[in-house]
Amino acid sequence: MPEAAPAVRYGRQRRQRRSRRQRRSRTLRTGLALLALIVAAVGLVPIVWSQSPDRQLDPAVAGLAAPWSRFEVLHLTDRGTLAAVAVEVSGSEVVLHGQPRPTRVAISDLDGEIESQRFALGSDEFGRDVAARLLAGGRVSLAVAGWTVLLISLVAVPLGALSGSAPPAVDQFILRGLEALQSFPRLFLLLGLAAIVRPGMLSVVLILGLTGWIPMARLVRAEVRALREREFVLAARAAGAGRGRIVFRHLLPNALAPALVEASLAAAAAIVSEAALSFLGFGLQPPSASWGNMIADGRSTLSVGWWVAFFPGAALALTAIAFNLVGEGLRDELDPRALAQATCPPPWPLSSPPSALP
Amino acid sequence: MTRALLGRFTSALLAGWIVLSAVFFLLRLLPGEPGAAFEDPRVPQEQRLRLRAIYGLDRPLPEQYVRWIGGVVRGEWGYSLSQHRPVGEILRATAPNTLLLSSAALLLELGLGLALGVAAAARAGSPFDHALRAISLALWSLPAFWLGLMLIAGFAVALPLFPPGAMRAVEAGSFGLWRRGLDLVWHLALPAAALGLPAAAATARFVRSTVLERLGEPFVQSARARGLSPRRVLWSHALRAGLAPIAQLAGLSLAALLSGTVAVEVVFGWPGIGRATYDALVARDYPLLLAGTALSATFVLAGSFLAEALQAWLDPRLRDA
Numbered sequence: 001m002p003e004a005a006p007a008v009r010y011g012r013q014r015r016q017r018r019s020r021r022q023r024r025s026r027t028l029r030t031g032l033a034l035l036a037l038i039v040a041a042v043g044l045v046p047i048v049w050s051q052s053p054d055r056q057l058d059p060a061v062a063g064l065a066a067p068w069s070r071f072e073v074l075h076l077t078d079r080g081t082l083a084a085v086a087v088e089v090s091g092s093e094v095v096l097h098g099q100p101r102p103t104r105v106a107i108s109d110l111d112g113e114i115e116s117q118r119f120a121l122g123s124d125e126f127g128r129d130v131a132a133r134l135l136a137g138g139r140v141s142l143a144v145a146g147w148t149v150l151l152i153s154l155v156a157v158p159l160g161a162l163s164g165s166a167p168p169a170v171d172q173f174i175l176r177g178l179e180a181l182q183s184f185p186r187l188f189l190l191l192g193l194a195a196i197v198r199p200g201m202l203s204v205v206l207i208l209g210l211t212g213w214i215p216m217a218r219l220v221r222a223e224v225r226a227l228r229e230r231e232f233v234l235a236a237r238a239a240g241a242g243r244g245r246i247v248f249r250h251l252l253p254n255a256l257a258p259a260l261v262e263a264s265l266a267a268a269a270a271i272v273s274e275a276a277l278s279f280l281g282f283g284l285q286p287p288s289a290s291w292g293n294m295i296a297d298g299r300s301t302l303s304v305g306w307w308v309a310f311f312p313g314a315a316l317a318l319t320a321i322a323f324n325l326v327g328e329g330l331r332d333e334l335d336p337r338a339l340a341q342a343t344c345p346p347p348w349p350l351s352s353p354p355s356a357l358p
Numbered sequence: 359m360t361r362a363l364l365g366r367f368t369s370a371l372l373a374g375w376i377v378l379s380a381v382f383f384l385l386r387l388l389p390g391e392p393g394a395a396f397e398d399p400r401v402p403q404e405q406r407l408r409l410r411a412i413y414g415l416d417r418p419l420p421e422q423y424v425r426w427i428g429g430v431v432r433g434e435w436g437y438s439l440s441q442h443r444p445v446g447e448i449l450r451a452t453a454p455n456t457l458l459l460s461s462a463a464l465l466l467e468l469g470l471g472l473a474l475g476v477a478a479a480a481r482a483g484s485p486f487d488h489a490l491r492a493i494s495l496a497l498w499s500l501p502a503f504w505l506g507l508m509l510i511a512g513f514a515v516a517l518p519l520f521p522p523g524a525m526r527a528v529e530a531g532s533f534g535l536w537r538r539g540l541d542l543v544w545h546l547a548l549p550a551a552a553l554g555l556p557a558a559a560a561t562a563r564f565v566r567s568t569v570l571e572r573l574g575e576p577f578v579q580s581a582r583a584r585g586l587s588p589r590r591v592l593w594s595h596a597l598r599a600g601l602a603p604i605a606q607l608a609g610l611s612l613a614a615l616l617s618g619t620v621a622v623e624v625v626f627g628w629p630g631i632g633r634a635t636y637d638a639l640v641a642r643d644y645p646l647l648l649a650g651t652a653l654s655a656t657f658v659l660a661g662s663f664l665a666e667a668l669q670a671w672l673d674p675r676l677r678d679a
Contacts, residue, residue, distance in 0.1 A: 280624065295504055302511050302515065306511045306516075309508075316501060321495060325495065
């Protein structure tokens, strides 16, 4: 309970205002740094570390290996590859340890060097590297987020601007339509659409883009409506600017800042929704890796290998946190009204949090 | 206000009808037949035609639609193609379970969200406030189904405190009433936490900023000037004044929880509507899928209607509007 007397609170509030401004930029900086780190990891690590996300070691030996475990990989001239926990050379043969039965391979049958592979984040039940799949899945998630946000912006910004600058009758019509659409349970629409479009990256982007644009459209509409009454619009009109010029040159550029905030939050929602879709089997199809279907893979082996489901989910959460931090930081930076008030504006009050969807 | 609410009710009904019709036609326009049995090559052609006749799928689409919507109005949802029993029966069996799970999650969300949000607002700028802000942002970003899996891995596998899934113990039938209730709560804990914790984080953030906003207003200052205790000012003035938007959020989040249970129900094997609808989609059981969608849409519409009614009841300024 607040022990502070009112007088103290005033002083505290003034100090808070300053510290909040600093913290705000810190929110944005943290988010951007985190995002840059994730993008760099997903985009740059494969250049120096080219482990295929689909490469399988013998599941009987290297399946569900704990994080940081190492295996020796032997390439054979005729029989593909063998995996072993350890190898030992005795005479002209190599003895493999860790196979279900003791195995010996003649050195003459070997093709090239014995290579060792470390599973930094463990392996799944098929003997695939979780770390390599994590990176491949990350490329999918980031691509889905990017394309979805692009699609959302392309639909929402013109429609919001139209609704905000149109006569009241048209505006009300669009607004009611948006409300009806928004009351539609999104997951069921996602599932319904997933049944029509063949599951894959394109279908996921289409589904998420076509169902996710409503909050942004409402935001742009509200912003355009509020800006319409401002003096600079009156000045533009007095200077003889037409309706189109006012909308495109004066209203829209000013309404884009909140749209940018919403775009960042929508990216977080898209990443989580893609994972939920893939988890339920309506998104990216195996064997191609996505964070969602990796979690689905890990679900069946949860009791024996927690890492298979843990790492993709953690990566997912981290990316969502990064986008949410950027969105929140941007909103605080771009919204001078929030700075003018001693208090924080309510956070996106009526759009449901991304985690509510799946 | 009554008139406005009546208007909202009508438009909610209209929206529900549009949603249902859209889903009906969408599903029928899909390539492929409803029901997995219709595509099984081992089923002879004449059997297939008979099945189609039994389920009324050989009629023209408009006739099917009129029959279906007429049934819906009478409360008849048709016959499930995959479970071979009336859809109404399945809904009656699963809806209470989903309601139970959502209510438990809502309780957790509101209890935790209100307490932490108000506490953070009272200590704005303190380390507690900062920590809560960071934790709630992280929690809010977590996907509920993954949180559910991790809760299972942590509290059902590594530390076997809770059951990993299902709704009651196998031998629950032989329990007395008291033990059966305990068993249910025990099974409810993890799924409700998976669903409720991210929602609680969102609510705590919202409550914090709403209460903080009210704390700066003149009526709060006047309450302070009259010498009311800080606790009283916080709980019965600032929170009370902020209750209307918070109630609106609660109504909306009930809707979000109800329709957001699909993945959590799948993860925990919870026998609710979400899982039934998911199974129906996998089996292309259109009558059940339609009914599940309809029910979920109804929940969402009812939730937002409830939100507005609650808000009007809590905020006297809205009553005469």
